[in-house]
Amino acid sequence: MIFKLRCICFVACTMFMSAAMPASSDAPLELRIAVVSDARADYFVRLLEESLKLIKQPYHLQFVKDIPARRMWWMLGRGDINLFYGMQSPDKDNDPQLVPVRNALTNGLIGQRVLLIRRTDAPAFDQVRSIADLKRTGLIAGFGAGWGDTKVWMAADLPLYQHNAPWNTIYAMVAAGNRHVDYLPRGVIEVREEARAHPELVVEPHLLLEYRADFGFYLSPSAARYRPVIERALKAAEASGLKARLLDEAFGADIRALNLNHRVRLRLAD
Structure with a gap:
């Protein structure tokens, strides 16, 4: 399941998916995304890509991999990368060097x-x-x-x-x-x-x-103009059932094996 990273730039396929869903822009989104080699990375990247394809939004995607997380956030603020995923928090959401994409990526x-x-x-x-x-x-x-x-x-x-x-x-x-x-x-x-x-x-x-906790995408200020497009793509993924399907494909078997309905649930304050 671990994401096999490729530090290359590639052009996303803009396959015809629905005439009712026009592209946001003829110009591709130029995304430089930081990723960590763990079992979640492939889900977040796939969600991003499939959501953009769903609304027929062209994009170029380049990966920067396995830099310590604190440095990745610093690079994001500087614009050395322009997209990263991490735990949502008021501190990040209010940081002028970060632009939060308003979507809970794992549905909690x-x-x-x-x-x-x-x-x-x-x-x-x-x-x-x-x-x-x-x-x-x-x-x-x-x-x-x-x-x-x-x-x-x-x-x-x-x-x-x-x-x-x-x-x-x-x-x-x-x-x-x-x-x-x-x-x-x-x-x-x-x-x-x-x-x-x-x-x-x-x-x-x-x-x-x-x-209550979740991951979110964060953009650099230099890529703030991409936020409405990515938010629209993620919203379309939710409405179409794409997001639920990707979550299940990535994590469903492991979650079911945990037998959550038979566990003692302890609620902590948000």
């Missing part, structure tokens, strides 16, 4: 969280029936430094650890059991893929933590 799925844990800790989570129970376990959630999710855990007064080093080192820290972090709350669209990549950890089978 990233705000449905399942835990990656050490197998030996499973009995502790089996006893959890409330946020208060989770707090009483004393177990510590792990996040990247500055992630918006940390505010949700802080508001619930749940113990957490913020990881400043490269994010992928935190899995080994959880597995070690002596590094001040005990579990990783991961979105239902990513947790099983990560568990396959890190067999030293397991997916906790009992809990589903929910709060």
